[in-house]
Amino acid sequence: MGFLDPHILASKILEWVREDAPFGDITTELLVPEGRSVEAVIIAKSSGVVACVSDVARALKILGLEAAPLVGDGEEVRRGTAVMKLGGDARSILLFERTILNILMLLAGIATKTRKIVDIVRSVNPRVRVAATRKVVPGLRALVKKAVALGGGDTHRFSLSDAILIKDNHIAIVGDVEKAVRLAKSRASFAHKVEVEVTEPSDAVRAARAGADIVMLDNMSPSKVAEALELLKREGLRDRVVVEVSGGIDEDNVAAYAKLDPDVISTSVITMKPERVDMSLEIERLL
Known part of the structure; x- marks a missing residue:
């Protein structure tokens, strides 16, 4: 199910990150050395239907990070479920963190609300x-x-x-x-x-x-x-x-x-x- 070219999404993510950090992430730049690499995971803290995880992962790869979905789009997950695996430059991951989470949480919320109403109907x-x-x-x-x-x-x-x-x-x-x-x-x-x-x-x-x-x-x-x-x-x-x-x-x-x-x-x-x-x-x- 393809709705958005991953390159377009990657450019949008960059735009949103620039809004969040117009002059850089000063905390991370003070504390995290250049060249440090990490592995990270995005975890669901509540139950719901995940959406567009694969789209976001593809966009993040274009932006130079390792990213792999751990659940399928449209899948219902419970609290504690690992949703996406990330790897790469620590500064970049922390810079993108809130933007990525905001996107995934919003889209999961929409998919969850839709599923709820569809099930009622x-x-x-x-x-x-x-x-x-x-x-x-x-x-x-x-x-x-x-x-x-x-x-x-x-x-x-x-x-x-x-x-x-x-x-x-x-x-x-x-x-x-x-x-x-x-x-x-x-x-x-x-x-x-x-x-x-x-x-x-x-x-x-x-x-x-x-x-x-x-x-x-x-x-x-x-x-x-x-x-x-x-x-x-x-x-x-x-x-x-x-x-x-x-x-x-x-x-x-x-x-x-x-x-x-x-x-x-x-x-x-x-x-x-x-x-x-x-x-x-x-x-x-x-x-």
Whole structure:
């Protein structure tokens, strides 16, 4: 599963390290002699689903360190599990330490939260997909999307460039839902599906009639979602569209939405409020 070129990730890690140590790591430079080599290990301090360990390891190799994953991406680990082995220049390892840990902890938290919500949904309705949104920290998109996939979720669209999603502000400018859908369908490539976001059950029907391929029921209560689905069925439109439910959905209410049998449930909670997965780096041996 390749989402990010390791050379690009390596350059990003360097950028983040420069932010953390703009004029060097003064403590390490005072205490650790040049040329000292060590072996180190990254250890999980809490349970969770690890993500992108192999990506980070490949990037660190490009940056001159020895790095080897000790667990598989998407694997559930317990407290005390060794996640990655590192070797090389001691100053470099200490310089990279916090940046590497921050990346791995964030991505593990996202994968863990995704797995948690996916498991809830599957226990209620295995047919329903759980998807992420575009609510991600700039610069981390590819890693975050991969963490979602490793947690069992759907990445949804990666960017504004690869999918058509008509939102409320588009509709406000164009005039109405039907006009926006027809305009998009008439101008878009045959290769692109058209999704439209609606906030009222009646607009779901209008969007489907106008030719939308995907209808997103946004910020609707379970009762409103049920109403929208019933209206689509009554009009003979339910099987013609993919129905996505989104907005305000988390682990506490996702089961209620899954029971209604939409096709997709998307939520930003998996990327904006990840689980806390702690890790540490320990020096194992001086070389």
